[in-house]
Amino acid sequence: MRITTHSTTADFDAALPAQRRRPARRPPTGEDPLLRAAYRLCLRTTQVHDPGIFALIQLMPAVLRPPCWALWAAASVLDDLADQRDAQQAEREARVQAWTQALQCDLAAGTSTDPVRRALVDTALRWHLDLSSLQGAVTSTLDDVNDRRFADWAEWRAWCEALVPWVDQVRHLFEQAGAPMTLRLDRQQDYKRFIDGAQLTDILTDLSADLTQGLLLLPQEALDAFPGAEDDLRQGSWSPATAALVRELTGLARRWVTRPAMTRGMHPGAATVLDTAACLMRAQLDAVDAAGHTLLQRAPRPSLVTRTRILVPARLRSGLAWSLTPFTAAGPRQPAVTVREPSPADDANLRPPPAHLDGARPPRIAADRMPAHVAVIMDGNGRWAEQRGLPRPEGHRAGNAAAHEMVYGALEIGLRHLTLYAFSTENWKRDTEEITTILEAIRRDLDEGPIRNLDVRQRWLGHPDKLPAELVQALLREERRTRNRTGLTLTVCINYGGRDEITRTAAALAQATRAGAIDPHLIGEDDFARHLPHPDMPDVDLLWRTGNEQRTSNFLPWHTTYAELYFTPDHWPDVDRRDLWQAITEYSRRQRRHGGATHGMRGRS
Template sequence: MGAHPGLALILGTARRLFRARLHAVEAAGPTLLDRPPTPKPTVKWRILAPARARAALLWRLVPCDDPGSIRPPAPPTAVIPSHTRATAASPPPHPSGARPPVIPADRMPRHVAVIMDGNGRWATERGQPCHQGHRAGASAAKDVIHGALEIGLPYLTLYAFSSESWKRDAEEIATLFELLRQEINGKKDPDHDVRVRWAGSAEGLPEDLVEELLSAERNSRHRTALTLTMCVNYGGRAELAHAAQQLLHATRSGDLPPGTVHEQDLAQHLTLAHAPDVDLLWRPGGERRISNFLLCHSAYAELHFTDTLWPDVDRRDLWQAITEYGSRRRRFGAEAAQAHARAGSAPSGMGGRV
């Protein structure tokens, strides 16, 4: 009713901290007689780090208005700003003039996930510093996004920075973050019809990068042609651990009865709950593993491995991967005849697939 949204964030964070204190009391048991209950530092960090980043963004984007000047909310037709309703720019054609293949609807994946691998090796082969490989990889990612728009792919997820990537050289990490900032801003690029989402943890990330990711989500929320999920500081096992923690809290608070947790409940607490299951997981670069990427979401994904290093990839490689995907028979545990009959209607989401 006119209160600043930052206040709601503060209250919600205080509630989560209080709940964490209650869990610490429960875990302490009789040791409460000897020392005060304190949540573990990692627990407090998981609560406070994203809250601080979101609070900084909210207080910057939403001014504090005089309560006397608060006006009633605009009608629904006026909620979406005019610049977001404008026709988005079409992606530029490939320099070769190549056009996307025609894929039948029942052979078209809904969700393609990509492990962008080989930037460092690409630079080493050319005697260049590692950051040049990442810059070339960023250009490749942009062309693949254009190709996804051209072929009509609804969901594309890119593995930009894994939770294991912190083991890299500090200068290389700084270059990666700077490239991410530039690509997220993209002010020099046309405004394509792409909705940006972020999957990953805020822990350890620079505050301004977290703000950029959240701002990109907010500013592109009305886009509909392609949902692009950037996995930044993401790990599949960490995602499952976080979801399990959320389910535990839900059962302890009474929001979810114990013993009734289903696959759908787990799916709702995953960071990619907004997207359908991955249909096609593609990894260029010559490796043959999924490297802790979208473990639950890719349970029934078709795997596609290629030897081309990521900086040498363009939209034609994406189209080739989708074409090969269309030639495969996806059974989902059914007999071949049944699978063929339902090839275009396989269920989405974690539940229902056997």
């Protein structure tokens, strides 16, 4: 967990007028003295390990501070276990695994002999937190046991995402207290960049300490842009290349943490917390810039005057905002908690897809004839139901089985990417009951569907506007839970429109150009592709539509430019994995030219 704003509590307290200084919120006062002591330990752990985070927690509602201490103390303990340089790599990894496995047992028992876990379990039971979502972060912590190396910014950003589940827990606390931290879900890229900026700020600040341990937590892509900088850094030499690299990275981090649109529409108290974090990080980056060669000797810190100027008004603003907000106290403790699968990608628990009822097996397709990416427009659910005298929503329920069959068939034949068009931006014009049925079926599948334990990496493509918050959170949760799986990548398009995607990508590209990250005179297709919601999604090789319709319906226009089109008459609920195999077999027989000539033919394909 490498995020901190590098401000001490003593600095914060000193910045407050004497009559405004107040002690930190006392831990929950129950009958159990061990529990009170556990929360006090979490308070001190957060205060010492992450003083900047502690200062930000002090800007939160008083009722939410103890559970936040418990969450961050747990993150700190795991971080320390992974970073203990006095132990061998295998021993450190075993310690992290032992701690997390003990947490699973403690959650089931409702208490713990370990004080930090005792407070964390109490927090989970009082505030109804689902700690299984933290397993992705734990997996990343296990990876931190090894010396990290990143080939490019994409790998580096994937590492940064380990922080997101911890932030999600804090968001859930706000919701449980009756003061939702309403995140603008249409600004997801802003949130991701904000976290990236926080991590990069921390890395630059701790550069001297990391280098003494042989760590250089920067992507090779960034280092290669300044020849000689990597060798100079590893040798502790401050050179023109090193100075240029640091100057470039501080500017990049400053742009990433400056996201004014991120807090628009948010509760003013929550907005103050995030805005203050951004201010503290910009001050930290100013200190990094001013440090010069001393950056390689010690961690720079902003001055007390700078921290005072940021923290005092922030405390006043947040205090006023929260004083006008009614809060709900923590609910009664549940006697125990049901723990979901303990790992987001536990290979030992993954299973093969169930066999076809008729024993059908996939055809053998030569590797050079296999499509890498098949996209499917699942059409005909409503008409299938109407033909049988059923309400249209029943067709969507029946269509779920066909979607599962596509996943099973894709895994069996070895397809790498499958994208399903589940709900378009135009589908909001349909009957309310039909819309509700579609979205509820998707959410239920995410929670308990039959593909949870398959080797499937799940992703969502679409826009969050109008979607139920529970569905959006479930989609994001499954993305994080399955992000390390290496089998089939399943992308489900929900509230998706192709023109909308292109418009938003163009806006993101324009924003990057305005920020100076891209030269507008040199923009190419690769630049556009990098700003798509899923830049790593390959072009579609085969676009298949059921339901006897022959149109693409605003589906993946950028990715399907050269796709082979395949239309079939059956309604979606009537198809199974054999139809997918037939579509792939048909694809394998076609000659793809991509605008070139073949067999003496000229002209466009």
